[in-house]
Amino acid sequence: MQNQEIQSFLDCCDELASCKFLIAEHKIQKLLATLASTSPVCELVADCLEQFNRDREFMRAFVQDERGVFHCYMPDEEYKVISIVFCVLADVDAGKLDFGDFVKRFFSDDDQMSPYENFVDKMVIPFKNLIKEAFDYEEDKQEDKNEENSNIVRFPIYRRPVTEEGLGKVCHDIQSLTTQILSELDSSRKNDSYVEELKAICYALVMGCSDKDLDMIYGLALGMKYASRNFKPIKFLVREIVEIVCELYENNDD
Numbered sequence: 305m306q307n308q309e310i311q312s313f314l315d316c317c318d319e320l321a322s323c324k325f326l327i328a329e330h331k332i333q334k335l336l337a338t339l340a341s342t343s344p345v346c347e348l349v350a351d352c353l354e355q356f357n358r359d360r361e362f363m364r365a366f367v368q369d370e371r372g373v374f375h376c377y378m379p380d381e382e383y384k385v386i387s388i389v390f391c392v393l394a395d396v397d398a399g400k401l402d403f404g405d406f407v408k409r410f411f412s413d414d415d416q417m418s419p420y421e422n423f424v425d426k427m428v429i430p431f432k433n434l435i436k437e438a439f440d441y442e443e444d445k446q447e448d449k450n451e452e453n454s455n456i457v458r459f460p461i462y463r464r465p466v467t468e469e470g471l472g473k474v475c476h477d478i479q480s481l482t483t484q485i486l487s488e489l490d491s492s493r494k495n496d497s498y499v500e501e502l503k504a505i506c507y508a509l510v511m512g513c514s515d516k517d518l519d520m521i522y523g524l525a526l527g528m529k530y531a532s533r534n535f536k537p538i539k540f541l542v543r544e545i546v547e548i549v550c551e552l553y554e555n556n557d558d
Contacts, residue, residue: 309342317432324514325420332393356387376410389431475513481545482509485538525549
């Protein structure tokens, strides 16, 4: 049971490391929720925090040089790495830290990586690896997951041919519309599971667009069409998404 919990937590770290910046805050929220429900990891982080001087270590880690350029210098001590990463993620999740500004400010000093890739390389991956090493844990082999995924059956819908350029435009347009829908949902006065479920579909749509997986986008768009019937503020945005994907598909009844 403990191994399954740790694996779930490590999977969440991988999701944060591999996702697009647009949905990173959602992945942070999921990672922290998983951490809170994973007792061994939660206890490890708590032990690290007991001897961690947050203010002092933040001043050492996040600095501005004489040219005015900001940098992130992670500490050498393992417990400090775990602590500082956890504190940053917790601050983002609590709304105390503007994630976009933080990443752009302190992780734009590497010409070989985007700011988000640099953030992942300096903070997320070391955080994951240190926790994995602390439990001497071996992760599930990726080949097993690939074998499992190979058994997935696609639904029998015919998709018209589309160029790479056309595919990119479709995914960009749908991602833009989905972002607008998320904005509407965030400003909604409704605060119930219905809105959260609509958000979940939106996050999955964004991931589908990032992966350029039209079959996933198609299914999620139709799901959003029916799930959003009782929420008028996003009615026309959803209709636009459905129209875009339906132009590429037709029933394969022949």
